[in-house]
Amino acid sequence: MYPPPHAYAPSAAPRPPRRWWQHPALVIAALVLLPPAGIALAWTSRWERTRKVLATVLSGIWFLIPLLSDPPKEAGAEAEPQAAAASSASPTPSASPTPTPPAAAPPPSAAPQMPPAVGWPYAQAEKAVEELIDGELSASSAYADVTLPADHGTWLVCFQDVAAGTGLVPQSAAPVVHLVAPGTACPATPGTDLRPKPPAPAPAPPTTARTTAPAPDDDATGGSGGGNVSYANCAAVRAAGADPIRRGDPGYGRHLDRDGDGVACER
Incomplete structure (x- = not known):
């Protein structure tokens, strides 16, 4: 007898959970930015074998392109050998040195000048x-x-x-x-006195002695002051406009001079 067939086929084994480093976006970014690490992550991912091989080849080419290309040459480095070759190919005769004329003697220095010292300490x-x-x-x-x-x-x-x-x-x-001295004004000319002496007083003119002849006594002359003029009283003297009349004047008399002081008919 044949064994009875199984009623149900056995189910497939469950797949293990995907890790964070197996995420496709992370693997692709690693393949572009850091190809060696990206290749390693690609082979640990759940991609198919064909896809893994293709990712490995492309990432390797991307990684080797900068290494295989020649570095750019600097323009200065190329110009120097060319300039050196050109100079060696066509040498130019060196110019003969020009004799340097002798240096002229410096002019004699001018005589020093007196500074303006007025007002200086x-x-x-x-x-x-x-x-x-x-x-x-x-x-x-x-x-x-x-x-x-x-x-x-x-x-x-x-x-x-x-x-x-x-x-x-x-x-x-x-x-x-x-x-x-500081604070003192300058004189008009040097040698002037700061405190001039007062001028000496002028000498007084010489005096001459003058003698006056004594007046004649009225009694001796008859009471008249001289001349032919005579006055009876002071009213007559005042009428003539001769007051006061003094001893020695024409018309003077003792009868007019009551106090005997030599002046008659005083007001």
Whole structure:
């Protein structure tokens, strides 16, 4: 007897679950960006064998193209050998060196000039001038009645005997400046007194002695002041417009001078 056939055919074995690295999108990205890793992932995926071989070939070609191509040559590297070859092929005769003319002697330096020291402190003027000459800058007081102190570096220059811009001979120049104390005005000319003395009083004119002759006594002359004029009283004197009348005047008399002071008919 034949065994009875099975009522149901046996079912196929279940496929294992797909891992994350077997995802098709990840495999394709790896084949493009990093071909060796993409090929390895392709063979672990669930693709068919034909598809795996095709992916491996294409990814390998993509990976080998940059390696097999020649690197670009730089333009400068090609130009240098060509320039060297051209120069060796057509040599040019070297030009004979041109003799260099002898250097001209430097012109003599101009004589130093006196700086404008008026208004400067003496210390500044001294430094500026003594850098130009071999000697020293002399100083004196601008006022005749003011003594220049030993330390006069802050005194101001009012006058300089060598004008500004005048050439100096360093070996023999000896300029002089005239100074005033700080805060003091400069005089009109050097040697002026700061505090002039008052002028001496003018001598008084000589006096001459004058002698006056004594007036004649009215009693001795008969009571008349001289001449032919006579007045009876003061009313007559006033009428004549001769008041007051003094001793010695025409018409004077003791009878008109009551107080005897020599003046008659006073008002």
